Amino acid sequence: MTPIYRERGATLTVWVLSCVMLAACEREHAAPSQQHAESTPPAIRYEAHLEAGDLAPAGGALQNPHAGEAAAANRGQQLFTAMNCDGCHGGAGAGWVGPRLSDGRWRYGGADDEIFNSIYYGRPRGMPAFGGALGPEGVWALVSYIKSLPVPQQIATESWEKP
Amino acid sequence: MKRPPPRGAGDLQRQRARHHACGECARAGARLSLIAILLICGVGTTDGPLRAANEPARAASDAMHVAEGTARAPGDAMPGTEDSQWTMPAKNFAATRYSGLAEITAQNARSLRPLWTFSTGVLGGHEGQPLVVKNTMYVVTPWPNVLYAFDLAKEGYPLRWKYRPDVSQNSIGVACCDSVNRGAFYAEGKIIYNLLDGHTVAVDADSGREVWKTKIAEVADGETTTIAPLVVKDRVIVGAAGGEFGIYGWVKALSLKDGQILWTAHNIGPDAGMLVHADTFKPPYDSGADLGARSWANDSWKVGGAPVWGWMAFDPELDLIYYGTGNPAPYNPEQRVGDNKWSSSVLARRPEDGALVWAYQFTPHDNWDYDSTGAMILADLTVAGKPTKALVHFDKNGFAYTLDRATGRLLVAAPFATVNWAKSVDLASGRPVLEPAKQTGASKGNVKGICPSLEGGVSPASPAAYSPRTHLFYTSTNNLCMDYATWSASHLKGTPFVGVDSPYLAGPGGNLGSFIAWDAATGRKVWENKEAYPTWSGALVTAGDVAFYGTLDGWFKSIDAKTGKVLSKFKVGSGVVGNPITYRGADGKQYVAVYAGFGGDWALLSGDTRSDDPADVRAPADYLRDIGRHTSQGGIVWIFGLQ
Numbered sequence: 001m002t003p004i005y006r007e008r009g010a011t012l013t014v015w016v017l018s019c020v021m022l023a024a025c026e027r028e029h030a031a032p033s034q035q036h037a038e039s040t041p042p043a044i045r046y047e048a049h050l051e052a053g054d055l056a057p058a059g060g061a062l063q064n065p066h067a068g069e070a071a072a073a074n075r076g077q078q079l080f081t082a083m084n085c086d087g088c089h090g091g092a093g094a095g096w097v098g099p100r101l102s103d104g105r106w107r108y109g110g111a112d113d114e115i116f117n118s119i120y121y122g123r124p125r126g127m128p129a130f131g132g133a134l135g136p137e138g139v140w141a142l143v144s145y146i147k148s149l150p151v152p153q154q155i156a157t158e159s160w161e162k163p
Numbered sequence: 164m165k166r167p168p169p170r171g172a173g174d175l176q177r178q179r180a181r182h183h184a185c186g187e188c189a190r191a192g193a194r195l196s197l198i199a200i201l202l203i204c205g206v207g208t209t210d211g212p213l214r215a216a217n218e219p220a221r222a223a224s225d226a227m228h229v230a231e232g233t234a235r236a237p238g239d240a241m242p243g244t245e246d247s248q249w250t251m252p253a254k255n256f257a258a259t260r261y262s263g264l265a266e267i268t269a270q271n272a273r274s275l276r277p278l279w280t281f282s283t284g285v286l287g288g289h290e291g292q293p294l295v296v297k298n299t300m301y302v303v304t305p306w307p308n309v310l311y312a313f314d315l316a317k318e319g320y321p322l323r324w325k326y327r328p329d330v331s332q333n334s335i336g337v338a339c340c341d342s343v344n345r346g347a348f349y350a351e352g353k354i355i356y357n358l359l360d361g362h363t364v365a366v367d368a369d370s371g372r373e374v375w376k377t378k379i380a381e382v383a384d385g386e387t388t389t390i391a392p393l394v395v396k397d398r399v400i401v402g403a404a405g406g407e408f409g410i411y412g413w414v415k416a417l418s419l420k421d422g423q424i425l426w427t428a429h430n431i432g433p434d435a436g437m438l439v440h441a442d443t444f445k446p447p448y449d450s451g452a453d454l455g456a457r458s459w460a461n462d463s464w465k466v467g468g469a470p471v472w473g474w475m476a477f478d479p480e481l482d483l484i485y486y487g488t489g490n491p492a493p494y495n496p497e498q499r500v501g502d503n504k505w506s507s508s509v510l511a512r513r514p515e516d517g518a519l520v521w522a523y524q525f526t527p528h529d530n531w532d533y534d535s536t537g538a539m540i541l542a543d544l545t546v547a548g549k550p551t552k553a554l555v556h557f558d559k560n561g562f563a564y565t566l567d568r569a570t571g572r573l574l575v576a577a578p579f580a581t582v583n584w585a586k587s588v589d590l591a592s593g594r595p596v597l598e599p600a601k602q603t604g605a606s607k608g609n610v611k612g613i614c615p616s617l618e619g620g621v622s623p624a625s626p627a628a629y630s631p632r633t634h635l636f637y638t639s640t641n642n643l644c645m646d647y648a649t650w651s652a653s654h655l656k657g658t659p660f661v662g663v664d665s666p667y668l669a670g671p672g673g674n675l676g677s678f679i680a681w682d683a684a685t686g687r688k689v690w691e692n693k694e695a696y697p698t699w700s701g702a703l704v705t706a707g708d709v710a711f712y713g714t715l716d717g718w719f720k721s722i723d724a725k726t727g728k729v730l731s732k733f734k735v736g737s738g739v740v741g742n743p744i745t746y747r748g749a750d751g752k753q754y755v756a757v758y759a760g761f762g763g764d765w766a767l768l769s770g771d772t773r774s775d776d777p778a779d780v781r782a783p784a785d786y787l788r789d790i791g792r793h794t795s796q797g798g799i800v801w802i803f804g805l806q
Contacts, residue, residue: 084652087407087659088336096765097336099779107778126336128657155780158771160792 062113066144076145079138083130093149098127104151115143241479242350242394247747249295250349252391253626254744257541258476260628262745265706266753267805272709272721272730275755276806279320280736283798285309286775288740288762290624291346291391292701293800294354295746296368299323300756301349302800306335306342306359310366316749320802324371331360331382338387339407339659341762345474345624346391346742348399350419355399357388363401363417375422379403383657385410386470393475394419395484395514402471406489406534409466409660412506414486416517426517430469430488430505431455437505438517446522447572448593449504460500466654467499468492469506473536473623478552481569483511483520485554487535487623493652494663496530497604503528507535509556511571521571525558527594530603531584531647532617532663533560538626540636544684546574555683557627557638559619560595562588565683577686579679580620580640581670584613609648609664616645616667618697624763626742627681628702628710633724635689636681637710639698642670643786667766667786675787678702678712678720680727690727696790699763701742703755711755713739715767716793719757719801735759735801738767738794752804760798772796 051057066072080086080093093101104110108118119139122129130139243255246263254260267275283289287305294301300313300320310326335342338359347356353365353374361380366373379401380386385408393400399417403410412430417423429436433456434444441452451457456464470489477484491499491506507526512519526533535558544553546565554568561582565575576588584602585595603610618641621627627638645665652662669675676698680689700713708724715738721730741758748754761772770783770791783791 081650082653084655084658084660087661091664095769095779095781097339097341099776100781103778103780105778105780107776125332126334133655152782158783158791160789 062116064112064116064140064143066140067112067147069144070148072141072144073148074145076141076143076148079134079142080145083134083142085142088126093146101146102149102151103155105155112143112147115146116140119143248297249293249744249746251294251394252292252346252348252742253474253476253538256395256477256479257629258474258538258626259540259542259631260626260702260742261630261704261706263706264745264747264753267705267709267721267745267755268707269709269723269725269728269730271805272707274805275721275731275733275803277733277735277801278754278804278806279802281311281313281320281800283309283311283758283760283800285760285798286762286796287342287760287798288764288767288796289737289758289760289798290343290389290740290742290763291758292742292744293756293758294347294349295744295756296349298749299368300800301347301354301368302758303344303347303356304798305344305760305762306330306332306338308344308356308358310347310354310356310371312368312371326366326371326373328358328362328364328373328376330358330362334360334382334387337382337385337408337657338389338404340764341768343389343624343763344391345389345472348392348394350394350399353419355392355394355419357390357392357401359387359389361386361388361403363388363392363399363422365399365419365422377417377422377424379415379417379424380405384408385657385660390472391474393477393484393486395477398425398514400475400484400486400514402486404470404472404489406468406470406492407659407661409468409492409654410470411465411467412469412471412488414471414512414517416514428512428517428519429455430471430508430510431459431464431467431491431503437519438512439519444519444521445570447570448523454504458502458504463499464503466492466660467503467506468660469503469508471536473534474538474626476539476541476554477514478541478568481552482513482515483568484514485509485511485539485541485568487537487539487556489534489536489623490532491529493649493654493660494530494532494665495605495649495652496528497606498651499528501528507533507560509535509539509554509566509571511568523566523571523573523593525556525562525564526560530649531560531613532665533558533619534623535559537619537621537623540627540629541568542629542631542636542683544634546684553683555627555629555636557621557636557681559615559617559621559623560584561615561620562595563636563681563683563686564588565686575683575686578620579638579681579688581614581642581644582620583644603647603649605650605662609646611646612644612668613647614644614670615641616643617647617665618643618667618764618766622697622699622740622764624701624740625699626701628704630704630708630710630724632706632708633680633704634682634684635724636683637702637704637712637724638679638681639700639702639712640677640679641697641699642672642675642677643697644668644670667784669786676715678722678727680724692722692727692729696787697767699738699740699767700757703743703745705745711743711745711757713741713743713757713759715739715761715790717759717761719743719759719803721755733803736799737761737797738772738790748804755803757801757803758798759801761794761796768796
């Protein structure tokens with residue numbers, strides 16, 4: 001008997017909790033899924049985007065409700081394994097088929113809301129959208145964890161010369 | 164396939180810290196797995212076996228014995244027997260990668276020079292090999308799977324055309340181990356190959372126009388298509404990768420004419436899905452119904468992997484196709500108690516209707532990611548004094564196997580690399596004699612110092628060659644071991660189903676790889692060329708008694724097939740993970756072609772071997788700290804000749 005089948009009841013509990021968390025989050029923040037019915041598009045953008053006419057498009061701004069909280073980062077660390085993030089990004093985000101998450105470099109921006117968008121909606125080249133499985137609360141926990149990863153001071157130069 | 168995350172020293176510490184915290188994670192994972200299982204709907208749809216008239220196999224014993232230098236007109240010969248061309252991935256149906264061309268010899272190979280190169284414009288690992296048909300060279304790139312056709316009859320070999328399919332970029336992230344392609348197959352005027360995103364295409368070899376395109380696999384389910392097809396009679400045989408995503412592994416046969424799917428045969432699960440018929444399935448060491456389901460506790464075969472992404476062979480006399488299956492999923496074996504048949508196995512099927520004739524499992528209950536997708540080479544050997552129709556296979560598990568290819572019975576099994584997960588393989592039962600201290604599982608913690616590593620004693624992507632002149636097999640090897648800590652993994656569709664930390668360690672001896680000559684009749688290593696790095700290219704051997712291979716640090720070498728002595732070497736601009744071929748040019752001379760293009764496994768792509776993405780800068784891997792000093796990514800086609 002594998003744990004897969006033993007924990008049937010627990011699975012449902014997780015889903016119920018997720019729904020509760022989702023509802024709570026929607027009250028406090030403009031959750032992306034809520035914005036479909038509104039005229040303002042969601043804030044899928046990142047700092048490196050060029051802006052025509054030097055004019056930034058309007059869009060909702062997202063704030064991490066748990067920014068800097070160690071408990072959120074710990075929960076995110078557990079989700080990083082449980083949701084198989086490490087299967088692509090490597091243990092501790094060291095990089096695998098997906099890019100390294102601990103080098104301080106970002107394809108789609110490294111601000112909290114930019115990382116949120118990458119996880120919630122997914123990205124091209126195989127990054128799945130986790131918003132459906134995790135809801136905003138779970139995604140914010142992952143954002144907190146990823147932002148807590150230590151970044152080496154020297155990343156740009158790798159030398160094989162003896163100093 | 165494989166895939167532990169590569170780790171630098173700092174990462175290793177963090178990873179250990181994470182592992183200690185993993186009781187919690189594992190429970191979270193278990194909760195999520197049911198969600199994932201509920202999401203899997205419709206797995207196991209199987210097209211009924213085609214009941215067509217059983218076309219008699221074309222008797223062609225010479226398919227196994229390539230006539231030296233006696234080129235026959237195309238169309239007359241059994242495909243793959245004509246030496247001036249290279250029309251299928253492994254040269255011939257027997258998959259020997261042996262050419263009867265003998266202009267390049269051990270005496271003159273020192274005069275081999277690069278004569279032509281072409282940048283493919285693609286960075287993914289360039290596994291596979293070109294084809295040469297009627298003075299045209301066909302090159303398939305890794306994703307985005309461009310097909311180039313070079314005119315070998317004109318100076319500078321200009322393109323006749325190129326074919327640029329529309330391939331989903333999502334497939335890049337679902338291909339576990341780089342966006343590779345293992346090559347094309349020429350048959351009846353068509354170039355047939357797989358796109359990474361689960362499609363097989365047939366392109367007119369003359370015009371470059373698409374003839375048909377068939378969806379064979381589902382990227383959303385974790386399936387990608389890196390394998391080179393095998394075309395037998397009017398059947399195109401294909402499979403899909405996805406052992407790291409818990410797919411329900413299969414092979415399919417498509418109509419060569421129009422791409423219609425004729426049969427689908429699963430590698431695991433109940434007999435009906437596996438196209439097992441009680442009266443015709445004769446496995447040498449097993450009996451009973453539904454072996455592919457009963458050997459997996461709790462129906463775990465439903466997400467059990469056993470993908471097909473390596474190399475296939477065909478014996479026209481026995482009318483059997485042969486292919487190996489990949490690892491069972493997930494990497495924690497305690498989630499799939501039992502032998503897990505027929506993962507990490509070789510299967511023999513009828514091409515006509517897909518019926519399974521025999522199967523042999525190299526690694527029962529594989530708990531080290533020892534895929535068996537490496538080449539199955541068909542050779543007629545004298546084993547223990549008896550002429551034998553043999554199948555020879557170098558497995559990731561470090562043993563080289565010699566089987567009777569009519570029955571699947573084991574004749575010889577001996578380690579060709581450092582092995583400590585098993586003491587030996589028992590010839591009477593066909594089963595490995597296990598080393599208890601090297602068995603893994605979530606309850607066993609971090610099991611240290613297992614050899615080989617999950618990169619294999621040889622990478623399955625690096626097919627061996629066989630010379631009927633020297634009676635020797637030639638193969639690259641890896642000399643790596645590993646630690647293996649696994650936990651209960653959650654199956655969540657669209658994400659990896661793995662659950663392992665498995666950092667690599669250098670094997671004994673100071674070298675990380677080698678190129679060896681092997682006597683498969685006795686299970687004996689004849690000679691070995693040690694290499695500083697894991698060796699990942701395929702092998703080629705010719706009637707000039709010259710063998711060819713490339714190295715990860717970017718050398719392409721010709722060697723004396725009898726002694727291993729290096730005859731020539733040239734630095735080809737990027738590490739070699741492709742397979743050399745040889746052919747006769749329009750001028751009648753013998754040429755050798757190979758891809759350079761480091762990659763094919765993300766464990767290799769650590770350090771600064773990658774330069775294309777400023778937002779992805781990685782630490783070197785502990786076991787391979789300076790490979791970035793010698794190579795970077797980038798695909799190049801090379802042609803060598805005597806000068």
